[in-house]
Amino acid sequence: MSSYRIHGATGEWEVVIGLEVHAQVVSKSKLFSGAATEFGAEPNAQVSLVDAAMPGMLPVPNRECIRQAVRTGMAIDAQINKWSRFDRKNYFYADLPQGYQISQLFHPLVGEGRIEICLDEKDPEGSTKTIGIERIHVEQDAGKLMHDQHPTMSYVDLNRSGVALMEIVSRPDMRSPAEAGAYLRKLRTILRYVGSCDGNMEEGSMRADVNVSVRRPGEPFGTRTETKNVNSVRFVMQTIEHEANRQVDLVESGGKVVQETRLFDPDSGTTRSMRSKEDAHDYRYFPDPDLLPLVLDDAFLAECRASLPELPDAKRHRYETALGLSPYNANVLTAEADTARWFEALLTATAARQDKMEAEVARQAANWLISELFGALNKLGKDLETSPVSPEQGGELLALIGDGTISGSIAKQVLEKMLETGDGAAAIVEREGLKQTSDTGAIEAAVAKVLADNADKVEQYKGGKEALFGFFVGQTMKAMQGKANPQLVNELLKKALG
Amino acid sequence: MSVDTATVAKIAALARIKVTEAELAAMVPELNGILAWVEQLGEVDVAGIEPMTAVIENQLRLRDDVIDADPLTGGNKRDAVLANAPAAEHGFFGVPKVIE
Amino acid sequence: MSDLTELGVAAIRDGVAKGDFTAVEVAEAFNANVAAAQPALNAFIVATPEKAVEAARMVDADRAAGKALGKMAGVPIGMKDLFATRGVQTTAASHILEGFTPEYESTVSQKLWDAGAGMLGKLNLDQFAMGSSNETSHFGNVVSPWRRNDGGNAPLAPGGSSGGSSAAVSARLCPAATGTDTGGSIRQPAAFTGIAGIKPTYGRCSRWGIVAFASSLDQAGSMARDVRDCAIMLEAMAGFDPKDSTSLDLPVPAWEAGLSADLKGRKVGIPREYRLDGMDGEVAASWEAGIAWLKDAGAEVVDISLPHTKYALPTYYIIAPAEASSNLARYDGVRYGLRDLPEGAGLQDMYAATRAAGFGAEVKRRILIGTYVLSAGFYDAYYTQAQKVRTLISRDFKDAFASVDVILAPTAPSAAFALGEKSADPLEMYLNDVFSVPASLAGLPAMSVPAGLNSQGLPLGLQLIGRPFDEQGVLDAGLAIEQRAGFAAKPEQWW
Numbered sequence A: 001m002s003s004y005r006i007h008g009a010t011g012e013w014e015v016v017i018g019l020e021v022h023a024q025v026v027s028k029s030k031l032f033s034g035a036a037t038e039f040g041a042e043p044n045a046q047v048s049l050v051d052a053a054m055p056g057m058l059p060v061p062n063r064e065c066i067r068q069a070v071r072t073g074m075a076i077d078a079q080i081n082k083w084s085r086f087d088r089k090n091y092f093y094a095d096l097p098q099g100y101q102i103s104q105l106f107h108p109l110v111g112e113g114r115i116e117i118c119l120d121e122k123d124p125e126g127s128t129k130t131i132g133i134e135r136i137h138v139e140q141d142a143g144k145l146m147h148d149q150h151p152t153m154s155y156v157d158l159n160r161s162g163v164a165l166m167e168i169v170s171r172p173d174m175r176s177p178a179e180a181g182a183y184l185r186k187l188r189t190i191l192r193y194v195g196s197c198d199g200n201m202e203e204g205s206m207r208a209d210v211n212v213s214v215r216r217p218g219e220p221f222g223t224r225t226e227t228k229n230v231n232s233v234r235f236v237m238q239t240i241e242h243e244a245n246r247q248v249d250l251v252e253s254g255g256k257v258v259q260e261t262r263l264f265d266p267d268s269g270t271t272r273s274m275r276s277k278e279d280a281h282d283y284r285y286f287p288d289p290d291l292l293p294l295v296l297d298d299a300f301l302a303e304c305r306a307s308l309p310e311l312p313d314a315k316r317h318r319y320e321t322a323l324g325l326s327p328y329n330a331n332v333l334t335a336e337a338d339t340a341r342w343f344e345a346l347l348t349a350t351a352a353r354q355d356k357m358e359a360e361v362a363r364q365a366a367n368w369l370i371s372e373l374f375g376a377l378n379k380l381g382k383d384l385e386t387s388p389v390s391p392e393q394g395g396e397l398l399a400l401i402g403d404g405t406i407s408g409s410i411a412k413q414v415l416e417k418m419l420e421t422g423d424g425a426a427a428i429v430e431r432e433g434l435k436q437t438s439d440t441g442a443i444e445a446a447v448a449k450v451l452a453d454n455a456d457k458v459e460q461y462k463g464g465k466e467a468l469f470g471f472f473v474g475q476t477m478k479a480m481q482g483k484a485n486p487q488l489v490n491e492l493l494k495k496a497l498g
Numbered sequence B: 001m002s003v004d005t006a007t008v009a010k011i012a013a014l015a016r017i018k019v020t021e022a023e024l025a026a027m028v029p030e031l032n033g034i035l036a037w038v039e040q041l042g043e044v045d046v047a048g049i050e051p052m053t054a055v056i057e058n059q060l061r062l063r064d065d066v067i068d069a070d071p072l073t074g075g076n077k078r079d080a081v082l083a084n085a086p087a088a089e090h091g092f093f094g095v096p097k098v099i100e
Numbered sequence C: 001m002s003d004l005t006e007l008g009v010a011a012i013r014d015g016v017a018k019g020d021f022t023a024v025e026v027a028e029a030f031n032a033n034v035a036a037a038q039p040a041l042n043a044f045i046v047a048t049p050e051k052a053v054e055a056a057r058m059v060d061a062d063r064a065a066g067k068a069l070g071k072m073a074g075v076p077i078g079m080k081d082l083f084a085t086r087g088v089q090t091t092a093a094s095h096i097l098e099g100f101t102p103e104y105e106s107t108v109s110q111k112l113w114d115a116g117a118g119m120l121g122k123l124n125l126d127q128f129a130m131g132s133s134n135e136t137s138h139f140g141n142v143v144s145p146w147r148r149n150d151g152g153n154a155p156l157a158p159g160g161s162s163g164g165s166s167a168a169v170s171a172r173l174c175p176a177a178t179g180t181d182t183g184g185s186i187r188q189p190a191a192f193t194g195i196a197g198i199k200p201t202y203g204r205c206s207r208w209g210i211v212a213f214a215s216s217l218d219q220a221g222s223m224a225r226d227v228r229d230c231a232i233m234l235e236a237m238a239g240f241d242p243k244d245s246t247s248l249d250l251p252v253p254a255w256e257a258g259l260s261a262d263l264k265g266r267k268v269g270i271p272r273e274y275r276l277d278g279m280d281g282e283v284a285a286s287w288e289a290g291i292a293w294l295k296d297a298g299a300e301v302v303d304i305s306l307p308h309t310k311y312a313l314p315t316y317y318i319i320a321p322a323e324a325s326s327n328l329a330r331y332d333g334v335r336y337g338l339r340d341l342p343e344g345a346g347l348q349d350m351y352a353a354t355r356a357a358g359f360g361a362e363v364k365r366r367i368l369i370g371t372y373v374l375s376a377g378f379y380d381a382y383y384t385q386a387q388k389v390r391t392l393i394s395r396d397f398k399d400a401f402a403s404v405d406v407i408l409a410p411t412a413p414s415a416a417f418a419l420g421e422k423s424a425d426p427l428e429m430y431l432n433d434v435f436s437v438p439a440s441l442a443g444l445p446a447m448s449v450p451a452g453l454n455s456q457g458l459p460l461g462l463q464l465i466g467r468p469f470d471e472q473g474v475l476d477a478g479l480a481i482e483q484r485a486g487f488a489a490k491p492e493q494w495w
Ligand SMILES: [Mg+2]
Pocket: A020, A209
């Protein structure tokens, strides 16, 4: 995978990628004001005098936003800076009421960290790669401009103005669109586990600035371009693909890559230079004199650390070692925080119902969740979040299999009914009469009838065609409407066939 | 370091202040006079000295994450926010059309 | 009834409380003075006589109902037009904010209203508080009520930037006024007009709702005719504000009750670097008189050194414009204030046109300086260097305060100058703040008290600088000087 190359007219090119991800911090109120952050409010409803930069307004930072950024830093094993500062980034734009964005340039809250990605997510045992994180800093989001509501005016909505963002800056460590995709997905997983960002790229709560350059393998970095605000994993991969090829074509035809800001156009899948917003690319950063240095004490840091959940890599490892799950299953179940949460609830319910250790039922639960429930939900166009079946109900169903009340095949029918009706497994089994029978007499009678009806096949079996045993089992089960205890069927068939 | 007309024009553009040629011509010597004067700071030995961060010893105080805890710094006041706007329309601030 | 406008804060407060006169009578007396002086002095941008009377009525009603009265009950004041006042135009004396009517009240003004004060009007000032003579206001110069005794009647500067405040207090248009001090803007105008003014420790008064000039320096304070009145008013203004993250979370001391002119056991530092070559002889003499008065009050006088004094002004003229260039970026014609939209202009053109039309020459000059010193390639040489020197200046004071309790110096290098006398050369104007800027850079409490008249009949001020949080020490030394200087002069009413 790291051998991704652009095959140019003059030879091979390597792509160098770094991502700056803006992740909206989960908090009730804004970074420096008490206005709400909720998505989808009426224009300018969630705007305080502070967010509108009225004369004399001052910023007061929200502890929760700082805490979320620190927890995120801890989750990627990063240096947490106990002394940091806010700086002003000065520029003029209609979505920026203060005329500056409060950000952190010189002394960010979070320093060096790392994220490990799986190069092939289908093969979690395969090779991994560590992507360096340079820093995470906290900053204000800007407002929004609407261009198509008036012939000669743009409209400004400041609801997002002042919402807290974490800017997560990677090292230029990625070498292919696929690596960048894997990095983004992994980052999103971590943010969701930590609960510091909902990772919802459609609503804009996560967006990436994509830095791309090309070089001959082994040579120094080329000049990079930065494509701003790309808002899906697929678009990020397209951006890289397009940008890398554009740069190679440019250089090979005697041109030069210019360091510039570009925009991605999702309709064409291409990037274009931003109409020189560059004229005054001089942000005149300086420490915000309205804000003193931010000093974190040990108690604050300890609370941040204590509040961290088990993180995806640790969880995957535990699922494999302590629960005995296959690497594939462990990976599937830990890829999303919500999936792992659902699985763990299922595991608890299943173990409790059967009065067993979780490790004893983990494989049963994992297999059922992945091969039965996911498929069934998928058919209905639903997912775990909208599942009509709760983990508790799943545990009830698995217990019915476990104690022999129903067979695996009956369980499929029961699950379908559960999804249809929302009723519990036991109630369905009872109502539909799906209980497995261990009534020896009834099974013996069925076996006798099957063997009598298929005398020719009995002959062949006895003549050595042992594969026919399965046929007899199937016929007997069919005669028993699937409710016979399969073990008993086996036993009694063997006995009857001598 | 002294500034010339082009530099002052650039700075004025950066600061978004339109200046006429005549204003520019007048500003260049004025700014050079001030800059030459402040540059005497260059002679101060500041080896090992940290730039000032807090004029009075004090640390940044953080607030609790509560919506509209203080109505003066909370949201839900669209009318107050738009009250002085030169071109408020349909609950928005209007600006000349921006082409991005 | 004697002339109520001759009374100060304490006398009005006490007289209203005792029932010697009503708050409404006081308000009406001052309203009349405001109206009569406005054409000549131009101290107010907006007069609000009805606000003064309304607040007074409430005080009178509270008194009649036997309710407890606030620290400033019945005292009408002038409000520098840098403080946002709900429903009353707030301009910072700039065209760019002309017509701006805030929907909010600054913390400091709210505290004053809560303490029973009433508002006579919004006082004129240098535009965005940038100036030392009140000649940069969009609403015209403030003229000092003082005149030289040479018969020439040259209009004099009331000092700046709180020049409307100083003129109004000394002309008896109000018993007290708010000021703000970024590099001397309370102390220098107080000195020019023969009144007292104190800038407390940085962080004592909330900056919330005050139009920002330079955030790390701006500090509100009180201006009145004597030290006690300053103390009373400052008590009402100061206090922790969670809306300003640089606000000091400390209780407000009872400064008025704590006043004592007995300086036995106190040490007063005389900074040798403040003795400038070619210093005005009368200023030097008043400084000597101040030293003698403080000795007389029991203090021990000590020679001290503040070695980086000469770098304070250039440091200030990097840091303050840098902060201002950013603080004033919000005046862009989008959300409030002036919008200049030339035919066919785009957004960025609108910004440039609005700001060109809305800001005065001095404001533009400082924005350009500030923009330049922060720009790529120059930031370290100017801004970082200045912040390092600021550390040294602050350290000088810290070292000095290891051996002295308070520092005595002149407030300004000269008495009031004539309007127009220094406005042609910005640098010459800047030099006026040479004695006031160092304390601002170090965030220290400092005050100016009247020390006497010079040979031209103009007031001279003496400055007291204290340790962080020690406003009391500053006020006490100020009181000791006040008692001995016996300053009773007031401008002859010519308007
Ligand atoms: Mg970026």
